[in-house]
Amino acid sequence: EAEVAQSPRYKITEKSQAVAFWCDPISGHATLYWYRQILGQGPELLVQFQDESVVDDSQLPKDRFSAERLKGVDSTLKIQPAELGDSAMYLCASSTTSGGSTDTQYFGPGTRLTVL
Amino acid sequence: RKEVEQDPGPFNVPEGATVAFNCTYSNSASQSFFWYRQDCRKEPKLLMSVYSSGNEDGRFTAQLNRASQYISLLIRDSKLSDSATYLCVVMAGGYNKLIFGAGTRLAVHP
Numbered sequence: 001e002a003e004v005a006q007s008p009r010y011k012i013t014e015k016s017q018a019v020a021f022w023c024d025p026i027s028g029h030a031t032l033y034w035y036r037q038i039l040g041q042g043p044e045l046l047v048q049f050q051d052e053s054v055v056d057d058s059q060l061p062k063d064r065f066s067a068e069r070l071k072g073v074d075s076t077l078k079i080q081p082a083e084l085g086d087s088a089m090y091l092c093a094s095s096t097t098s099g100g101s102t103d104t105q106y107f108g109p110g111t112r113l114t115v116l
Numbered sequence: 117r118k119e120v121e122q123d124p125g126p127f128n129v130p131e132g133a134t135v136a137f138n139c140t141y142s143n144s145a146s147q148s149f150f151w152y153r154q155d156c157r158k159e160p161k162l163l164m165s166v167y168s169s170g171n172e173d174g175r176f177t178a179q180l181n182r183a184s185q186y187i188s189l190l191i192r193d194s195k196l197s198d199s200a201t202y203l204c205v206v207m208a209g210g211y212n213k214l215i216f217g218a219g220t221r222l223a224v225h226p
Contacts, residue, residue: 042218056213104162107159107160109159
């Protein structure tokens with residue numbers, strides 16, 4: 001069964017450092033999502049791509065977070081500089097077409113970030 | 117007010133029990149509804165979609181009441197393997213954004 005791949009699985013960094021997370025969606029999935037899940041809360045959408053274009057980044061803290069999906073396949077999420085409050089699980093998900101109501105989002109295993 | 121609200125639990129139940137989770141949502145324009153399951157330190161996985169007519173998948177039954185903006189999940193004959201966090205999810209917005217509740221934790225004990 002095809003899966004969403006993410007790396008690294010765990011990342012420990014000091015505040016003010018830069019971190020980057022990588023996601024490879026299921027082959028053929030046009031829509032890619034980055035979520036942040038703080039302990040004890042549900043996932044919150046940070047950014048949504050349709051192919052290589054950003055269609056929703058309303059919850060992305062753009063002063064320190066950036067995301068790209070240059071060729072419309074894999075994607076990178078970057079934080080610079082990291083802050084203590086960024087400690088969370090960063091989840092990538094993908095779905096088949098345009099994120100329609102019948103398209104299931106499949107999640108990757110996540111990257112657990114700890115900022116010291 | 118949160119867009120999707122759930123009782124955080126935990127619900128501690130014995131094997132074989134029936135347990136029900138409730139969820140309310142604030143956006144009346146929400147289009148689709150789901151329950152996801154999340155095991156400890158794992159990613160969320162789709163458990164089932166929720167339809168106005170109600171739907172059942174084995175021991176799991178989901179119900180939607182659009183007028184009350186209320187969603188429920190019923191688990192019958194609980195198994196140890198049902199122990200997890202259950203996330204109520206609503207789809208809304210122009211790009212079909214998923215909005216997650218904080219989750220309800222279920223612990224099934226022998």
